[in-house]
Amino acid sequence: MYNNKANIRNIKKGSWTDEEDNLLRKCIDKYGEGSWHRVPQRAGLSRCRKSCRLRWLNYLKPNIKRGQFSEDEVDLIIRLHKLLGNRWSLIAGRIPGRTANDVKNYWNTHLHKKLSRPKHNPRIVRPQPCTLPKASSLVMDKLDPLSVGESNVLDNGPIEEDGDEDDDDANAIPRWWEKLVQVTEDGIVGVEQLNGNRDGLGSQKPNSHDGLNMWPTSNIEMSRSPITHVEQHNIWEDNLWNFDVNVWE
DNA sequence: AATTAGAACAACCGCCGGCAA
DNA sequence: CTTGCCGGCGGTTGTTCTAAT
Numbered sequence: 001m002y003n004n005k006a007n008i009r010n011i012k013k014g015s016w017t018d019e020e021d022n023l024l025r026k027c028i029d030k031y032g033e034g035s036w037h038r039v040p041q042r043a044g045l046s047r048c049r050k051s052c053r054l055r056w057l058n059y060l061k062p063n064i065k066r067g068q069f070s071e072d073e074v075d076l077i078i079r080l081h082k083l084l085g086n087r088w089s090l091i092a093g094r095i096p097g098r099t100a101n102d103v104k105n106y107w108n109t110h111l112h113k114k115l116s117r118p119k120h121n122p123r124i125v126r127p128q129p130c131t132l133p134k135a136s137s138l139v140m141d142k143l144d145p146l147s148v149g150e151s152n153v154l155d156n157g158p159i160e161e162d163g164d165e166d167d168d169d170a171n172a173i174p175r176w177w178e179k180l181v182q183v184t185e186d187g188i189v190g191v192e193q194l195n196g197n198r199d200g201l202g203s204q205k206p207n208s209h210d211g212l213n214m215w216p217t218s219n220i221e222m223s224r225s226p227i228t229h230v231e232q233h234n235i236w237e238d239n240l241w242n243f244d245v246n247v248w249e
Numbered sequence: 250a251a252t253t254a255g256a257a258c259a260a261c262c263g264c265c266g267g268c269a270a
Numbered sequence: 271c272t273t274g275c276c277g278g279c280g281g282t283t284g285t286t287c288t289a290a291t
Contacts, residue, residue, distance in 0.1 A: 037276065054260065089279060109257055
């Protein structure tokens, strides 16, 4: 086992050689994917299970596409990242031939810098905890305090301080969802399938009884959940509602 | 030609959730 | 219910390549 100290010491690291690749390939051909803990022994490799798995998934697996990302792929990555955040495996799952590592690397080296560079220095106002005066109509109307101060933002997206935003942004959410739905209809991506099985999105999203449960509703529900300020901040940082870069045109 | 900085890619690490014992 | 193992994920680091000086 890999927790054996002697074995740990013998575990090889660093770049894979052609010989190692061949051994791994033969092993997977013979036994199939899975049971990664057995792969090093079966293949006769001095690598840990994770290293073998990674090498197979990111490099040796058939149908892996190499080379430059096409415009369509880049567009899809941007859209999916907007929707899913750094869920590279989910994003990669919608881009045939690309691995999560590829997508992640491409994002970090190409898109992250490009998209984070503001065009006209927009200032996004993110929701902050606030105390309303008792006389506030919102309080007087006995609205759910958890929804106060967030509802506007969640319904319409972030408010830009420069104030010259028209109604387009208010419609932005349905529009880009519509685009994704179109993709769904093409059989590339399904909203249901996009629900991750890990923490965060998957667990935060409500049941999609009708198959297409759009975000505005689900986020209103999110706002009522016991979510911390830090978590909220992260959600905002994950670009779910960050429209400072319009990638849909 | 040599050096250096930045980009691009490959691999590692730590953590998490699922699951079986 | 707890514990340990496994597969999987995202963040980070290391290495190689390439263009600029």
